[in-house]
Amino acid sequence: MDRFDVAVVGAGPAGSSSAVSLARRGYSVILLERALFPREKLCGDFLNPANWELFEHLGVADKLLSLEHEKVTAFRISTFSGADATISFPSRNGKTIAGFGLRRSALDDLLLRQAEKEGVVVKQGRKVRALIREAAGWCVMVGGEPESEKVSSTFLIGADGRNSWVAHRLGLARTSESPGHYVAFQLHLKGVRGLQGDVQIHVFPGGYAGLVGLGGGTANLCFTVERREIKQGISLEALFENRLYKNSFLRQSLAGSEIASKVRAASPLYFPPRRCNGEGYLLVGDAARVTEPVTGEGVYFALKSGILAAATIDLAFKRGDRSSEQLASYSRLCQEAFSLRQRVNRIIRALVYRPFLLAPVIRLSARTSLPLRPLVDQVCGAVRFPR
Numbered sequence: 001m002d003r004f005d006v007a008v009v010g011a012g013p014a015g016s017s018s019a020v021s022l023a024r025r026g027y028s029v030i031l032l033e034r035a036l037f038p039r040e041k042l043c044g045d046f047l048n049p050a051n052w053e054l055f056e057h058l059g060v061a062d063k064l065l066s067l068e069h070e071k072v073t074a075f076r077i078s079t080f081s082g083a084d085a086t087i088s089f090p091s092r093n094g095k096t097i098a099g100f101g102l103r104r105s106a107l108d109d110l111l112l113r114q115a116e117k118e119g120v121v122v123k124q125g126r127k128v129r130a131l132i133r134e135a136a137g138w139c140v141m142v143g144g145e146p147e148s149e150k151v152s153s154t155f156l157i158g159a160d161g162r163n164s165w166v167a168h169r170l171g172l173a174r175t176s177e178s179p180g181h182y183v184a185f186q187l188h189l190k191g192v193r194g195l196q197g198d199v200q201i202h203v204f205p206g207g208y209a210g211l212v213g214l215g216g217g218t219a220n221l222c223f224t225v226e227r228r229e230i231k232q233g234i235s236l237e238a239l240f241e242n243r244l245y246k247n248s249f250l251r252q253s254l255a256g257s258e259i260a261s262k263v264r265a266a267s268p269l270y271f272p273p274r275r276c277n278g279e280g281y282l283l284v285g286d287a288a289r290v291t292e293p294v295t296g297e298g299v300y301f302a303l304k305s306g307i308l309a310a311a312t313i314d315l316a317f318k319r320g321d322r323s324s325e326q327l328a329s330y331s332r333l334c335q336e337a338f339s340l341r342q343r344v345n346r347i348i349r350a351l352v353y354r355p356f357l358l359a360p361v362i363r364l365s366a367r368t369s370l371p372l373r374p375l376v377d378q379v380c381g382a383v384r385f386p387r
C-alpha cells in the first residue's frame with residue numbers, strides 16, 4: 001500500500017488547486033479522480049476576473065491564454081419586461097479587467113496537468129469507494145474488484161463536488177438537504193447572436209439564463225427552471241418556447257442557433273455551507289458548499305478554498321496536530337475570504353427570482369452607476385464598495 005501525506009478525492013478546480021499548493025510546500029500528494037480527463041462538466045464556463053490572481057498563483061495563467069477562449073469585459077442583464085443594462089467590468093491601472101469564457105473540460109485538464117507537473121501523483125479513472133480511519137490517518141479504497149487499490153494518507157481532502165461522496169461518508173451531508181425548487185440545464189450552442197465580449201443574464205418568467213461566448217463560434221447557455229415544470233415532462237423545445245423566449249433579448253440571441261453538445265442538468269442550485277473540517281480531513285469547493293451559479297463564482301470558491309486548505313494542512317503538519325480544533329482555522333479562513341461574496345450572491349439570487357424587483361434596479365442601473373455597479377465590482381473582486 002502506498003503512503004502519502006495527503007490524499008485528495010476529486011480533480012476539479014478545488015482538488016487540483018489544493019494538490020498543487022500542497023506539493024509546492026513539499027508534501028507527498030495523491031489526487032484520485034473517477035473520470036478520465038479531459039472530461040466535460042456542467043458549468044456556465046464563465047471565469048470571473050477574480051480568478052486571474054489564483055491562476056497566476058497556480059502557474060497556469062499563460063497556458064490558459066493559449067487555450068480557445070473569449071475575453072469578457074462586461075456584464076449584461078435583462079428582464080422579460082424589457083429592462084436591459086450593460087455594466088462594464090471595473091478598471092485597474094487604467095485597464096478594464098477581464099474574465100473569460102472557456103470550456104471547463106479545457107480548464108480542468110490544464111489544472112490537472114499542472115498538478116502532475118508539480119509532482120502530485122495523479123490517478124484518473126479511479127473512483128474512491130471506501131474510507132477507513134486509522135490511527136495515523138486514512139486508508140482510502142480506490143476502484144472496484146478485481147482492480148481495487150489501497151492508498152494510505154495522513155490527511156484527506158474531499159474535493160469531489162456538489163454530491164460529495166466523502167461528505168456523505170463522513171456524515172457531513174444532511175439527509176434533509178432539499179432538492180430545491182429549481183433545476184439548471186447547460187448546453188453548448190453554435191450561431192448565438194449578440195455576444196460582444198460580455199457575460200449575459202436574461203430573466204424570463206420562472207427562471208433565468210446565462211450566456212457567454214467560448215471562442216470558435218461556440219457559446220455556453222445555462223438556464224434554470226422550476227422543478228415542477230420538469231416533473232410535468234416538458235420538452236426542451238417547449239421550455240425554450242414557453243419560458244426562455246418570453247425574454248425578447250434571449251429570443252433574438254438564440255434564434256437560428258444550433259445545439260452542439262449534450263444537454264446536462266443539475267439540482268439543487270444552492271445549498272448552505274457544511275461543516276468542512278474534522279479530525280484529519282477538510283472539504284473544499286462544492287463539496288463544502290454550493291452557491292447559486294448566477295454570479296459565476298464557483299470556480300473561484302473552489303480554487304481559493306483549495307489554496308486555503310493547503311495552508312491549513314501545512315500548519316497542522318508543522319504543529320504535529322491533526323485535530324478538528326487545529327483544522328478549524330480553515331473554516332475561519334473561508335469565512336473571512338468568502339463572507340462578503342456570499343452576501344452579494346444572496347442579494348443577486350433574491351433579485352433574479354423576483355423580476356418585479358429586478359426590473360426597476362436594472363432601469364436605474366442603465367441610467368446611473370447604482371445599484372448594480374457596486375455589485376458587479378464586488379463580484380469581479382477588484383473594487384471595494386464606495387463608502
Ligand SMILES: Cc1cc2nc3c(=O)[nH]c(=O)nc-3n(C[C@H](O)[C@H](O)[C@H](O)COP(=O)(O)OP(=O)(O)OC[C@H]3O[C@@H](n4cnc5c(N)ncnc54)[C@H](O)[C@@H]3O)c2cc1C
Nearest residue numbers: 010012013014034044046128160161184285286293298299
Ligand atoms: C448551472 C451551473 C452553472 C455554473 N456556472 C459557473 C460559471 O459560469 N462559473 C463558475 O465559476 N462556476 C460555475 N458553476 C459552479 C462550478 O461549476 C462549481 O462550483 C465548480 O465546478 C466546483 O469545483 P469543484 O472542484 O469543487 O468540483 P467539481 O468541478 O464538481 O469536481 C469534482 C471532481 O470530483 C470527481 N469525483 C466525484 N466523486 C468522486 C469519487 N468518489 N472518486 C473520485 N473522484 C470523484 C468528479 O469526477 C469531478 O471531476 C456553475 C454551476 C452550475 C450548477
